[in-house]
Amino acid sequence: MATLCRPAIAVPEHVITLDETLALARTLHAGHPQLGLALRLIENTGVRTRHLVQPIERTLAHPGFTVRNEVYEREAKRRVPEVVERALAHGELTARDIDLIVYVSCTGFMMPSMTAWLINTMGFRSDTRQVPIAQLGCAAGGAAVNRAHDFCRAYPGANVLIVACEFCSLCYQPTDLDVGSLLSNGLFGDAVAAVVMRGNGGHGVQVERNGSHLVPHTEDWISYGVKDTGFHFQLDRRVPGTMELLAPALRGLAGEHGWDVSGLGFYIVHAGGPRILDDLCRFLNLEPATFRYSRATLTERGNIASAVVFDALARLFADGGVPEGTTGLIAGFGPGITAEISLGSWVGAPAEGARPRRPRAISTSDIALVHPTVPRRFPTGTTIS
Amino acid sequence: MATLCRPAIAVPEHVITLDETLALARTLHAGHPQLGLALRLIENTGVRTRHLVQPIERTLAHPGFTVRNEVYEREAKRRVPEVVERALAHGELTARDIDLIVYVSCTGFMMPSMTAWLINTMGFRSDTRQVPIAQLGCAAGGAAVNRAHDFCRAYPGANVLIVACEFCSLCYQPTDLDVGSLLSNGLFGDAVAAVVMRGNGGHGVQVERNGSHLVPHTEDWISYGVKDTGFHFQLDRRVPGTMELLAPALRGLAGEHGWDVSGLGFYIVHAGGPRILDDLCRFLNLEPATFRYSRATLTERGNIASAVVFDALARLFADGGVPEGTTGLIAGFGPGITAEISLGSWVGAPAEGARPRRPRAISTSDIALVHPTVPRRFPTGTTIS
Structure with a gap:
């Protein structure tokens, strides 16, 4: 059985706070007819800090897709190896033990990858x-886990390295002025994650389905x-309500496995925004604290795309893990709209180096519970409720 | 055991011949100091005809990456479904029977894919x-077969649909004037391929490793x-000699399986150019006719990237297949430099609709055997041997 070990995460050294984001939005979009709405939506994400691969001045400039992609390649080569080394160490493997590398990233493009x-x-x-995957967006973290699991089923004892490298700030498009884009500008962050799935042994989530x-x-x-200017992220106003459509899929997969989706011991899900987490609580009858790891990722790092699930899982490890045999799920959500879901049980003690501690308490007042409604291609002047 | 069934192929309606390609090169690059070399290299590819998704006048224009990618999406949506329908029919499956879609394409980018x-x-x-894969280039055909095989190993009885959609003409870059680019402009063609891998039953190549x-x-x-202008294909002069480096990998994998790579009954390989096929004959001690299907693809359609192996395999089917139990290999080569190799045995009669016939005889005079030497980033005026 394949076990997803403790992930390694790195966030870049440049930090932007919520206050700085709001101040920037006020300056950059001073005359925007929906500025007030955009500011409220950004505040409601609950994102307090985000990390960026470049200082904010360089992030805001658009030097063209050529340069953007050069920055992607340079920063990926600079930041990924150290994270991979830590992930291998967490899994107690060396590079020579790895049979498959799944590299997911939707914020730059290289060939060869x-x-x-x-x-x-x-x-x-x-x-x-x-297996390099560029086109599954935020769902790619879950997809990487699932393809790694498939590979370990095909070749028992094989080991897989997963890397999620997301520099969302390199997709900032200064000319995209719809409210969905303004919200995205205050939501996404940069991060690198890596994790090993071991075919034999290991501590963590033993994936079953x-x-x-x-x-x-x-x-x-x-x-x-x-476009000529690179990748332009386009968000429809219906996205925050997606969980109504995806919760049945989570319930269905758990049911196929003989599990009650509302009765699991851990939930590591993509934190696209606060409403996704709130709605999952509602539709799956779960307490808000259930998603504290995903919520903490969102609060401290923003939506870091395919890396979210690994960052949240790393927090579960840092928190001491859960008792052996505890069942749980990991789910990535992204374009398609696609959900990539895995079900598994906790095996073994946390990897050495984990620091058992309680996470910072997150109360309902600590995070925004207001549901942002993202308008789709709304005409200027439209009032959004 | 998983069986790769008869592929379906479609090529676009716009055709450019070798003579037209050479005439165009003479006109477009009249003053180019290496024009003579470029013309010889193009002639030596052995490519007689290529198919393009747009008339040549539109192909030569570069309306920007935005429009190029719109054309990719439009043409893919227009051309892929019919090919998929045929591939499903060849595999005697319906869309509902498919558990995984592997879509490979390096000539356009869409998210969702x-x-x-x-x-x-x-x-x-x-x-x-x-599983959408954009970053394995010409190796992606072989990679798609291999990932499909992995999936069928993981889930016995599962069925996989592979689609390779390559519109190489949408990567034509009029400002790239090095000899490698001029050669590429005369080498690549457009095509769509689809094929089913059946977990149970089916006629074709039963993949074993x-x-x-x-x-x-x-x-x-x-x-x-x-770049801002899209994907710029960059070819190093050492690429045509790659088989010296990859032939040992083919031999090694066959050896691990207990097979002599020089004694197989069919060889379906990526035809990147004529020297790749000539060198494989040399390094694996094989007759030129061994690669007649790959050679025919190159001659009639050019290098159609990840679709080559499926086009060549379709020719083997059209030729009546090989006797039950005949062993063979399929190999894609591409950026990395990566080889994706599978070994298998022929099972069953050819799918219904196959037309047993002999392929057009290909003699050494019918194809160019001169080895093109592609210069790498050579300075203008350099003499290339």
């Missing part, structure tokens, strides 16, 4: 399989405009 | 897994420059 560079640079074997669910006819709810 | 659109449009189940090999420190031999 970073998988080839990692193999050449970090001592992975020449016969390491490469995985599944994917596409909500029919929602392709245009989360999408990229691919 | 075409997998979501296909699921919504063609009646695939909502729980169909999606797969493997990947990365040639160390060759990342910059085949790469994309990702």
